[in-house]
Amino acid sequence: MPFPRVHLEEEHEMFRDQVRRYLRDNMAGKVAKWREQGHVDKEDFLAFGREGWLCLWADEAYGGLGIRDIRYDQVLQEETVRWTDSGFFHNAHSMLVGPYLDRFANDEQKSRFLPGAVSGETVMAIAMTEPDTGSDLAAIRTKAEDQGDHYLMNGSKTYISNGIIGDLFVVAAKTGEKRGEIGLFVVTSDMEGFSRGRHLKKMGLQAQDTAEIRFDNVRVPKENLLGEAGMGFAYMAECLAVERTMSAIGSLAHAQVAFDITLDFIKERTAFGQPVGTFQNTRFVMADLRARLDATQAWLDQCVMLANAEKLTPEDAAALKLVTSELQGEVVDAGLQFHGGAGYMDEYEISHMFRDARIARIYAGTSEIMKEIIGRGLGLGDPRR
Ligand SMILES: Cc1cc2nc3c(=O)[nH]c(=O)nc-3n(C[C@H](O)[C@H](O)[C@H](O)COP(=O)(O)OP(=O)(O)OC[C@H]3O[C@@H](n4cnc5c(N)ncnc54)[C@H](O)[C@@H]3O)c2cc1C
Structure with a gap:
């Protein structure tokens, strides 16, 4: 028997039961299809959204439950791995990308981006890694040049999770010449000049889409800069x-x-x-x-x-x-x-x-x-x- 999980309370275990039942009855049967096609479906994010399980932390004003207790995210992840497939990256959406919006977006940005993230209409991804650099993030080359009323973005990213089904990308780009002078921008897939490259074939995580993305003279509105330019690192x-x-x-x-x-x-x-x-x-x-x-x-x-x-x-x-x-x-x-x-x-x-x-x-x-x-x-x- 595994050691008892003393940090979990009754409500977390009740949540686990609810998640387990849902995943076992509604999603376990989809895993073979996900692996075959190389990605989960948008509908799966929407289904999670309907259950209230995306961006649990988001305030009610944005459609969320306002649950800032990582134990619930932990339970959600544990049950996802047990009943479906580690490649269903709702966790990346809610807890890897979401925190950038939670911490650094202003109220106007939150009201633009969070409702879709909570409902699953907008699938989110984070784009830091580039073909030439991953561990050394300060060396990225994607640029966002200040053009007065917008930033002009050029460059490319690789190995981006949710890269094929994603709608909203938090992108790290250089905003100045100094090493590590980086800004974080919200780029949406409908912006002119945004494109997806290859859906990369991998040795594992077959249910998860990992992709290249490119920015060719993408005009990113000033209103899509998160926090301050240069503070991205x-x-x-x-x-x-x-x-x-x-x-x-x-x-x-x-x-x-x-x-x-x-x-x-x-x-x-x-x-x-x-x-x-x-x-x-x-x-x-x-x-x-x-x-x-x-x-x-x-x-x-x-x-x-x-x-x-x-x-x-x-x-x-x-x-x-x-x-x-x-x-x-x-x-x-x-x-x-x-x-x-x-x-x-x-x-x-x-x-x-x-x-x-x-x-x-x-x-x-x-x-x-x-x-x-x-x-x-x-x-x-x-x-x-
Ligand atoms: C399936 C998958 C999903 C991913 N999802 C995302 C995503 O959603 N968004 C995103 O931005 N990125 C994503 N990544 C990229 C991932 O974060 C990088 O691959 C990772 O950070 C390593 O960077 P790299 O591949 O450039 O390796 P490199 O940095 O080139 O490293 C190569 C080797 O050198 C070693 N090394 C490097 N620097 C040092 C050092 N200072 N000291 C000792 N050893 C060192 C490394 O440990 C490694 O063993 C994903 C990658 C994969 C494969």
Whole structure:
């Protein structure tokens, strides 16, 4: 039995029941289609919107529920991973892109963008990474030149999640010549000069659309700048801590499900006349993973409470993402191994989970960058930078 989740209260468990029933009855059956076509449907976002599950934090004035308690987002993500597919990126929409609007949009911008985000009419994405740079965000080349009444945007982005079905993109672009002089802009897919490039084929996350996007002389109205020009780098640093917490929640949820399906499998599958789970090697590896999953879950749950209180530091979030994504990798690898040849077959969920897990150590900042952040927090920053 997993360790009890003491940070959750009765209302979170009631919410879990409600989400679980809905996903099991209405969405689990769509996963094969999503994987086949390479994206979820707009209708799936609209369905989440109807349930009130997009941007839970948004104020009632914008159609939201005004729930600023990440435990609900955690439950939503855990159940999504368990009953559907990690590739349904409603979490990116609500908790990776949403916080930029929540924190840096003014009232006029919120009233323009949030109602659609809450209802699911507008699917959101974040566009930071470029063909030439990902980890080194200060080196981006996409430019937004101040033209008086608008900014002229030119450049390209890659690996953008929700890039094919997305309608609204929060885009990081240079607003000056200095390194790291970056602004954040809301670009909508109907703007002239905005275009999508390839729908990128990936080794995992088949249900999720990852794409290239381009800006050719896009006239971005001044009213679409978030906060102050030149402050984008600081804004990203702030929101990336939230993104990494959410990424950690997803990683651990994924690891817990991979553990559970492996446990079921090794109790049934026999070799040499006994269930493969009863071999000492299998038992010890599973016992070790159970113990580490429980310890990590207890820490993550505490971090969720700290994030709720706005007390989770960027170093904490980096450590959390590092440890959960690495553990996720270990669990899916062991889980696949214990499935034997079946684990390599598409029809077994563990094979999808193995492929889906690999990206967790790369996106939202690689494991190496997480170690850089933690190391700098220890006063061990590289003196040349
Ligand atoms: C499926 C998927 C979805 C994604 N979704 C989005 C999205 O929605 N929006 C978005 O903007 N981006 C997105 N990304 C991009 C992702 O965040 C980047 O791929 C990631 O940050 C790494 O950047 P990079 O690919 O340029 O690797 P690089 O920065 O080129 O890194 C290559 C290697 O060098 C290492 N390295 C780099 N710098 C250092 C250093 N200082 N010290 C030690 N090692 C270092 C890295 O750790 C890595 O191992 C997505 C990527 C994928 C694959």
